[in-house]
Amino acid sequence: LKLTLEDVDAFAAASHDVNPLHVSRTYARKTPYGERVVHGVLGALGCFGGLGPRPGQELAKISLDFSSPMFAGVPYEPKVEGSGQKVKLRLSDGRRVLLKMSATFRSATASVPAPARAFTPRSESVDREESSFTPGLEVAGAYGLSPEAAASLVERLGLRVAGMRFPHVAALACASYVVGMELPGTRALFTSVQLEFAEGLPDDAGAVYDFKAVVDSFDDRFGVLTYALTLSVEDRPIAAGTVKAMLRARHRAAVDLRTLLPDSDHLKGRVALITGASRGFGAVMAEALARQGCTVLGSYVESSADMDALSRRLEGRLIPTRGDAGDPTWAASARRLADEHGGLDILVLNASPALQPLAAEPASVDRIAAFVNKSFALASVPLAHFLDGLHERRGKLVVVSSIYVETIPKTWPHYIAAKGAIEGYARAAVAGYPNVSLTILRPPRMATDFSDGGIDAGEAPEVVAADAVRQLLETKS
Amino acid sequence: MTKEDALATLTTVFRDVFDDEDLTITDETTADDIPDWDSLANIDLVSAVEKKFGIKLTTREISELRNVGDMIRAVMSKVG
Numbered sequence: 269l270k271l272t273l274e275d276v277d278a279f280a281a282a283s284h285d286v287n288p289l290h291v292s293r294t295y296a297r298k299t300p301y302g303e304r305v306v307h308g309v310l311g312a313l314g315c316f317g318g319l320g321p322r323p324g325q326e327l328a329k330i331s332l333d334f335s336s337p338m339f340a341g342v343p344y345e346p347k348v349e350g351s352g353q354k355v356k357l358r359l360s361d362g363r364r365v366l367l368k369m370s371a372t373f374r375s376a377t378a379s380v381p382a383p384a385r386a387f388t389p390r391s392e393s394v395d396r397e398e399s400s401f402t403p404g405l406e407v408a409g410a411y412g413l414s415p416e417a418a419a420s421l422v423e424r425l426g427l428r429v430a431g432m433r434f435p436h437v438a439a440l441a442c443a444s445y446v447v448g449m450e451l452p453g454t455r456a457l458f459t460s461v462q463l464e465f466a467e468g469l470p471d472d473a474g475a476v477y478d479f480k481a482v483v484d485s486f487d488d489r490f491g492v493l494t495y496a497l498t499l500s501v502e503d504r505p506i507a508a509g510t511v512k513a514m515l516r517a518r519h520r521a522a523v524d525l526r527t528l529l530p531d532s533d534h535l536k537g538r539v540a541l542i543t544g545a546s547r548g549f550g551a552v553m554a555e556a557l558a559r560q561g562c563t564v565l566g567s568y569v570e571s572s573a574d575m576d577a578l579s580r581r582l583e584g585r586l587i588p589t590r591g592d593a594g595d596p597t598w599a600a601s602a603r604r605l606a607d608e609h610g611g612l613d614i615l616v617l618n619a620s621p622a623l624q625p626l627a628a629e630p631a632s633v634d635r636i637a638a639f640v641n642k643s644f645a646l647a648s649v650p651l652a653h654f655l656d657g658l659h660e661r662r663g664k665l666v667v668v669s670s671i672y673v674e675t676i677p678k679t680w681p682h683y684i685a686a687k688g689a690i691e692g693y694a695r696a697a698v699a700g701y702p703n704v705s706l707t708i709l710r711p712p713r714m715a716t717d718f719s720d721g722g723i724d725a726g727e728a729p730e731v732v733a734a735d736a737v738r739q740l741l742e743t744k745s
Numbered sequence: 746m747t748k749e750d751a752l753a754t755l756t757t758v759f760r761d762v763f764d765d766e767d768l769t770i771t772d773e774t775t776a777d778d779i780p781d782w783d784s785l786a787n788i789d790l791v792s793a794v795e796k797k798f799g800i801k802l803t804t805r806e807i808s809e810l811r812n813v814g815d816m817i818r819a820v821m822s823k824v825g
Contacts, residue, residue: 335781336783363780365764459785488804489802489803489807490784490791492788514784514785625780626780672777675777677778678777679776679778679779679780679782680777
């Protein structure tokens with residue numbers, strides 16, 4: 269199964285689930301996922317269509333567990349168990365399981381009419397507060413598929429012949445919509461749904477239902493919300509079941525850099541360039557350098573608004589330069605920009621592609637190679653363009669590597685390979701330019717908006733940045 | 746309960762949650778060592794540990810878990 273971003277857009281249009289994690293590249297880049305995440309329900313529908321024809325049968329019960337995010341363009345492998353009335357399916361990426369589905373079928377039941385009604389879906393997700401999730405909280409409204417988009421999706425995925433009709437699609441899409449748009453809304457990660465379907469369903473792409481979600485519990489230790497979801501037409505039940513969703517934490521509270529390293533003008537008149545400066549550690553490092561009086565050029569690809577906000581906060585000491593750090597055209601223009609400001613004194617190679625765990629196994633080799641290439645270009649291209657300038661100005665090169673180069677966790681072979689290559693390249697490149705002082709940072713896992721480390725939240729990036737800048741100040745040339 | 750008992754029981758829980766019959770864990774095992782151990786899996790894991798040992802961990806106790814060794818200590822302090 270391989271889904272595309274067009275599939276994600278098509279599902280968003282059909283279901284009205286336009287949660288930004290699915291539809292906004294800019295938003296997704298600021299999350300641990302780094303890119304738009306495929307709707308879990310879309311992944312399930314894609315698998316379902318692959319189950320093959322079931323003449324005279326329809327879906328009676330379905331259970332979906334979404335254990336890892338799915339991405340567009342990645343081939344995943346479905347594995348089916350059972351062939352009678354009860355089918356189980358697992359969708360995996362190598363050894364990693366992404367989706368578990370269990371479906372129960374029955375003989376097709378008669379269709380019932382559903383009167384047409386007007387229905388306006390939400391166009392933006394709500395972002396509800398954790399404190400509002402008290403048991404009994406009810407969110408209700410009307411829900412219907414977008415008929416044309418849904419009909420073309422059903423057709424393309426071969427759902428109808430596989431025993432999934434419009435009301436089934438509507439109920440699953442409704443769960444996706446309610447999770448992503450209503451309850452909990454923006455910060456949702458859909459983790460599971462179980463639905464049972466009533467006999468006699470309105471088989472019409474344009475049917476409009478009433479949905480009701482009633483909160484059962486909220487586990488504030490993990491941010492897991494459990495609620496009952498029902499769909500009905502004129503008080504006649506259509507589908508009922510349980511939904512679980514996890515709430516991603518809001519942005520972590522920033523540590524005040526000034527408490528770690530007082531503002532100064534030690535770097536006044538100096539010019540620094542940081543790649544990947546709009547988010548995570550790069551943004552904190554940009555601020556830490558600017559607070560020492562440095563003029564900071566910060567490269568970014570997507571997050572204009574964040575970059576502008578940071579630039580305003582730093583009162584013009586941060587100059588955004590948009591472009592891919594691995595692109596030679598951008599690097600040449602950044603070089604001109606730095607020269608206009610008097611020449612570069614500090615180059616911080618920080619940019620890195622979004623990181624998802626990959627195992628060293630056949631299913632991952634292409635993605636590992638692509639990750640290493642991309643990472644390496646993000647460091648080697650700017651380095652090549654600035655090295656002679658840094659040499660002339662007795663400048664400093666800072667390579668943001670990782671403690672993982674020493675601890676070698678099993679989860680990140682591609683990341684360790686890339687960081688190892690970049691470290692080696694920087695050492696060798698600098699050998700020919702003795703005036704350049706090289707600092708390789710190997711920070712621990714940091715608690716940025718990108719880390720999703722299971723149990724270990726990690727070190728505050730401000731602490732790492734303050735240490736790094738202090739080190740630069742001490743070796744001032 | 747001895748530490749060895751706790752580790753043996755935890756191993757069965759880990760194998761079940763991560764769907765890997767050959768998974769071995771030690772005191773030093775962290776989320777970095779198990780590809781599937783992300784924040785979603787951690788919920789299943791902690792819930793499964795709580796169920797298996799009949800305990801309940803607080804938010805603070807969960808946030809202080811850094812590796813399997815921490816988990817063993819947390820379990821043993823609750824089970825007695």
